[in-house]
Amino acid sequence: MSTKRCYYETLEVERDADETKLKAAFRKLAMKWHPDKNPGDASSEVKFKEINEAYEVLRDADKRAAYDRYGHAAFEQGAGGPHGFGAGFASSFSDIFEDLFGMAGQRRGGTGRERGADLRYNMEITLEEAFQGKTAQIEIPVSVTCESCSGTGAKAGTKPKTCAMCGGAGRVRQAQGFFTLERTCPGCHGRGQMIEDPCPSCSGSGRVTRDRTLSVNIPQGVEDGTRIRLAGEGEAGLRGGPPGDLYIFLSLSQHEFFQRDGADLHCRVPISMVTAALGGEFEVPTIDKGKTKVKIPAGAQSGRRFRIASKGMPVLRSRQTGDMYVQIVVETPQNLTKKQQELLAEFEKLSSGATQPEAAGFFTKVKDFFGKAAS
Numbered sequence: 001m002s003t004k005r006c007y008y009e010t011l012e013v014e015r016d017a018d019e020t021k022l023k024a025a026f027r028k029l030a031m032k033w034h035p036d037k038n039p040g041d042a043s044s045e046v047k048f049k050e051i052n053e054a055y056e057v058l059r060d061a062d063k064r065a066a067y068d069r070y071g072h073a074a075f076e077q078g079a080g081g082p083h084g085f086g087a088g089f090a091s092s093f094s095d096i097f098e099d100l101f102g103m104a105g106q107r108r109g110g111t112g113r114e115r116g117a118d119l120r121y122n123m124e125i126t127l128e129e130a131f132q133g134k135t136a137q138i139e140i141p142v143s144v145t146c147e148s149c150s151g152t153g154a155k156a157g158t159k160p161k162t163c164a165m166c167g168g169a170g171r172v173r174q175a176q177g178f179f180t181l182e183r184t185c186p187g188c189h190g191r192g193q194m195i196e197d198p199c200p201s202c203s204g205s206g207r208v209t210r211d212r213t214l215s216v217n218i219p220q221g222v223e224d225g226t227r228i229r230l231a232g233e234g235e236a237g238l239r240g241g242p243p244g245d246l247y248i249f250l251s252l253s254q255h256e257f258f259q260r261d262g263a264d265l266h267c268r269v270p271i272s273m274v275t276a277a278l279g280g281e282f283e284v285p286t287i288d289k290g291k292t293k294v295k296i297p298a299g300a301q302s303g304r305r306f307r308i309a310s311k312g313m314p315v316l317r318s319r320q321t322g323d324m325y326v327q328i329v330v331e332t333p334q335n336l337t338k339k340q341q342e343l344l345a346e347f348e349k350l351s352s353g354a355t356q357p358e359a360a361g362f363f364t365k366v367k368d369f370f371g372k373a374a375s
């Protein structure tokens with residue numbers, strides 16, 4: 001079925017070879033046939049691939065069992081191999097190498113630099129502040145260079161010693177056959193120095209936590225939940241890594257009489273029954289700390305809204321402004337004097353349906369309703 005060489009033959013091992021033997025055999029052959037060691041020799045590359053493929057299968061107990069049972073057919077794509085392992089050997093080359101030579105993590109580790117953590121700061125502001133925008137001073141704890149030891153981490157009067165393991169480079173090179181691996185020095189964790197007498201202020205870390213005052217510009221029109229990112233104002237990075245970012249999470253406190261709806265502001269104003277009936281004028285406060293007049297026509301019903309253009313909130317990062325809506329709520333008078341009661345009773349006597357349009361309409365409907373029910 002397949003002209004491929006037997007995996008065991010490829011790796012030059014017995015069929016019952018254990019993991020250690022497989023690994024040793026693979027390592028020996030991979031070294032021998034590695035393309036870097038055989039420049040210009042195309043056949044060595046083919047051989048190298050075969051070796052990798054064989055090892056990839058045999059190192060995996062499941063794949064090995066399938067291979068022992070079905071041979072190469074177990075892995076042929078589309079041929080209905082019973083386990084469907086498929087190809088993808090090339091992609092796992094690196095895994096094998098990392099596994100074999102203990103390189104895992106080292107590549108990503110790079111120079112041992114680490115970006116500092118992002119910080120979150122919650123800030124509550126008032127609606128007026130969101131309207132005007134403001135510059136807020138905030139105090140955030142940040143790690144800074146320790147002053148006692150100037151960041152060396154060594155106790156005053158002593159000096160950190162150059163790391164003997166890496167000679168101060170922070171990196172060590174290891175020869176693995178023809179590979180040379182470079183990784184963070186395990187002795188000094190990349191610092192290049194060893195501290196024998198740690199600084200008491202920072203416990204040898206070279207960094208201390210301090211409160212730092214920052215100015216934050218809150219633009220006009222921010223909303224509840226707006227996030228402001230201050231790039232690079234997060235925690236300091238490690239070993240020369242970049243700092244993280246600082247995020248200000250804004251929340252708006254409830255206003256005494258304004259409700260916000262996007263850029264519009266709403267407020268409810270109670271008015272007397274008489275003002276509603278006769279019409280009138282009253283003043284309402286505006287978010288810009290000013291006042292504006294609202295004219296009520298005679299006979300205005302409770303719940304009616306009056307729009308005051310451009311007295312709402314600014315729209316974030318635009319020149320637009322929302323509107324303000326004043327909703328009137330007609331209040332029923334309470335605790336009437338005898339005289340007031342008499343006057344109202346008198347008023348009621350003089351009233352006809354025309355003075356109460358909604359009631360008139362309603363009672364007509366009720367009449368119709370019972371009329372229909374009866375018939």
Ligand SMILES: [Zn+2]
Nearest residue numbers: 146149199202
């Ligand atoms: Zn210190």
Ligand SMILES: [Zn+2]
Nearest residue numbers: 163166185188
């Ligand atoms: Zn070192």
